Ligand SMILES: Nc1ncnc2c1ncn2[C@@H]1O[C@H](COP(=O)(O)OP(=O)(O)OP(=O)(O)O)[C@@H](O)[C@H]1O
């Protein structure tokens with residue numbers, strides 16, 4: 045078995061990893077760290093939640109020196125992910141005195157310029173804002189030695205590729221390039237090789253693209269039933285933390301509004317929500333002040349929030365990769381998770397394609413009945429009751445209970461208390477704007493052959509769609525207009 049000491053790391057990094065509670069490297073770390081430390085280019089692929097950040101983080105942190113300027117760069121597709129990567133690299137790097145600065149759209153650029161004065165050795169950035177800094181000459185990449193594209197397939201996809209080319213073009217000397225993701229479609233992999241020199245392919249083989257400790261289900265529901273079914277599931281399954289994915293920004297807003305109307309604590313995150321609010325939602329979700337986060341695909345990739353026990357695909361994702369990443373927000377670092385995907389009857393073919401590409405099977409789950417919800421709510425009451433007893437929080441009520449028992453039998457009393465404590469299914473009317481089902485477009489003469497053709501990614505980047513929302517490309521144009 046490989047241990048972290050086998051890598052011959054500096055004492056500081058070894059200590060930092062043990063401080064983080066990492067006892068042994070995960071498979072991707074065991075394979076990728078030695079290759080990364082040799083300075084080689086690499087494409088690292090391993091399932092969601094299996095520690096890819098540390099797999100590229102350790103080679104980065106070990107190879108930078110404290111004295112020089114910016115030497116390492118991690119590019120990520122969303123602002124939240126850039127922040128999260130910076131946090132993890134700072135946690136590991138601090139013992140060695142290596143600083144990582146997050147650079148992302150929606151945050152005051154002057155604050156970032158001040159941060160740069162602290163001479164970080166590594167930058168974790170979204171591409172658009174990084175280009176703003178390059179143009180303002182506040183960041184110089186000429187001496188950069190190492191670049192990581194986290195969520196590499198997404199970064200080399202349509203929306204980002206020009207920015208990536210532009211950024212890599214800034215680096216003058218030799219560079220080590222490392223690409224990481226849980227998914228790597230073939231066409232993207234060939235494209236990626238253009239940016240690398242004889243890359244090593246480090247792929248942790250698994251039968252399925254999805255993680256086995258995530259229980260996967262689908263439920264056939266009509267568009268109009270979706271909201272009530274979601275509420276039923278929330279009542280029955282009582283998730284610790286849940287992420288609900290919707291297809292568009294409007295969808296996210298409407299689901300949040302509906303959930304709040306029915307008494308759930310939910311907030312939304314998508315590309316049109318101001319960054320300060322997005323940060324607040326993530327913070328409140330992590331602290332469990334809210335327990336449901338409704339999101340577009342902007343939250344599908346990379347986010348590592350412990351306690352996410354359930355993922356609900358309120359709308360089936362556009363493509364199989366998105367499915368893998370969305371459900372991968374649960375079942376991380378060996379924990380268990382549960383994912384339920386709503387499929388309207390006309391989307392069944394699309395579901396089958398997702399299953400085929402990801403090589404995973406979703407078990408059909410029946411639509412819950414009112415009775416199931418009632419039983420779920422009763423169980424929740426019983427759990428609450430038992431917790432009170434376990435914690436001995438009921439001592440003050442014992443005398444009054446005894447006196448009540450003088451006149452009423454114990455079963456009736458307890459039954460009445462249970463009834464009072466149990467939530468009735470909330471039927472406050474909630475109406476959502478209908479979303480068109482995703483249909484498999486069968487190219488002429490090529491039944492379902494080329495995934496890209498049915499996979500209408502263009503819509504993802506559209507004005508109303510959520511996928512591209514909050515991506516840095518658009519932030520840049522907004523910033524430019526504002527800065528006039
Ligand atoms: N060696 C380790 N031992 C225990 N826990 C670890 C180890 N390495 C990483 N982790 C933890 O596992 C979790 C998932 O790690 P990380 O976010 O890097 O996954 P990932 O592979 O990048 O997933 P995704 O594909 O979703 O981005 C984190 O909470 C991290 O702290």
Ligand SMILES: [Mg+2]
Pocket residue numbers: 096097194346
């Ligand atoms: Mg990751």
